[in-house]
Amino acid sequence: MSALLEVKNLSVDYITLNGAVRAVDDVSFSIEEEQSMGLAGESGCGKSTIAYSLMRLHRPPALIADGSIKLGGRDIIKMGEEELRQFRWDQISMVFQSAMNCLNPVVKLEKQFFEIYKNHGITKNRQEARARAEKLIEIVGIPKERLNDYPHQFSGGMRQRAVIAMALALKPKLLIMDEPTTALDTVVQREILQRVYELKKELKFSILFITHDLSLMMEFCDNVSIMYAGKIVEQAPAQTILKNPQHPYSYGLKNSFPSLHGDIGYMEGIPGSPLNMSRIPRGCRFQDRCFRAQDICFKEVPPRQQRGNDFYDCHNPMGTLTGSRN
């Protein structure tokens, strides 16, 4: 397998009245072809900010300050506006965090599909676009007649599925799903995700799956990146994160969710609250909340322990680094 997406030293700032806040700080990761990568972390840690960067959707006050993002060798950061416009959705598409609100309320669903085809030079013919849209929408389990409806006439779950169908319209190489199912009940959640993963097998795309529901992530992802306060602090195969996480934050995150296979087990939260991003301390960012913190954690930034594609940043990890499959 070769890397489809390669993100190197990505930093994203939000310019505020009190100066710039670095919401994503020097983040590097890669996603391989047909791989499913999970990105987990507490609210506000910068997950959506990364997702937006991958499609370069940031508008002021957000700003990609540094880094490179390459998909299939093409650097997204260096693209011109028109190149970018054509690149988006065609190569990378996204199911937005608020999929419920990301359809234009005054435009019929059919036309919202048509726009995709029209703007990417697939077809200018309404009938042909309609035929394509019908096929897609039936895949996600919505009757094709509903294409004549406006977004408000759909339930939340249907809107979400409609957006997923749209995201697959151009058969992208990478599908980003930013907490695609948070607003849905668990049964519908799994159903939709299962459908997406069936399609993934068929269409052979990669997935970046963002959620803070770790159990869902473990079920659907090959690899998982754990993010804390603008940094990816650990990356490893899902099973490793589940059974043998190294970073104390990964460990805490894992334990703050009920266990996967029914055994309620014990569940504990991580003490304290997420880091205030405008006041980043010296040393490790997790220091104040970490139960394994040592003196050095307050002085020095933890070095990266790398093994193959896997890594973690910690002075005092949970245990021996388990191997990865590469």
Add this chain to the structure above:
Amino acid sequence: MNYIFKRLGFYLIAFVAAVTINFFIPRLMPGDPVQMYMAKLYQTSGKIDAETIAAVEKLFGFSKTKPIIESYFEYVGSIFQGNWGFSFSQYPLTVIQALTRGLSWTVFLMGTSLIISFLINNLLGIVAAWRRGSKLDSFLTVGGQLMANIPAVVLALLISYTFARSEKFGIFPAGYAVTPLFRPANVLQYIGDVAYHAFLPVTCIVMLQLNGIMGMRANMINQLGEDFIAMGRAKGVPEYKLMISYGARNALLPVATTLAMQIGFMLGGSLIIEVVFNYPGLGKVMIGALDSRDYPLMQGILLMSTILMLSANFIADMMLLILDPRLRKQGR
């Protein structure tokens, strides 16, 4: 459809309320309008018999003998039949006749100003929001704010003195809606003359409404922060389309709702404008009616203003219905 009926019901109630208020106000005022009219009639013709009194009472819908409820229903009935009584001051003319001319000029003035200011405000609001933080944006923001705070009279007088009455720049007429005694050779000439006379008052009203830029700008900025804009951009929709059919289209919805309110302000403001520019609209008729204590005419004008307001509201509702699919298929 449901929505339309609901709105129509509301308008009917509002109209009846206005008619009711209209019925009671003169009755609560000191002095008896019929008596006053009689006194005037007596001065001019010298003799009044019982028949005349009865006729006058009937004309004005005033009666000392009938119970008030009965006269109320009679009044409401006659209003709906288009029988609004006679004007005191312009006697042989009915109230409707006396206010029709003024009404048509006011509708013309307001309609024109409304369309122009709607276009200008929304276009500039859209551009300001799209170029948020630019010099143009600051200019429009400050300018709009400034305009909103100038009293109507001050601006009207300023414009009128500079461009109508001053020696140097007074290139526009200082009054009337058309040149008196002017015999236009063709329709074009007539339209030109009307536009020439309407130019200053319309400009003045449009300027006073410029704060609408801020409203549209705010709506637009709200819309631009919505997720469907980001999704549109991600889908590859070109920027100008995002601005128009994604942003502006949705930002217009709340504007359509406030349009009706705006018309209310305009109606109030047009009174001042018409007086300053000596424009023969409803405002001027109103002043005339006040001067001569012409109660039926005043009532008629109030009623007509109500009808104008309600029609404007109805048009705004219909616009909203066309623009917003969420209102259309209710109960589905």
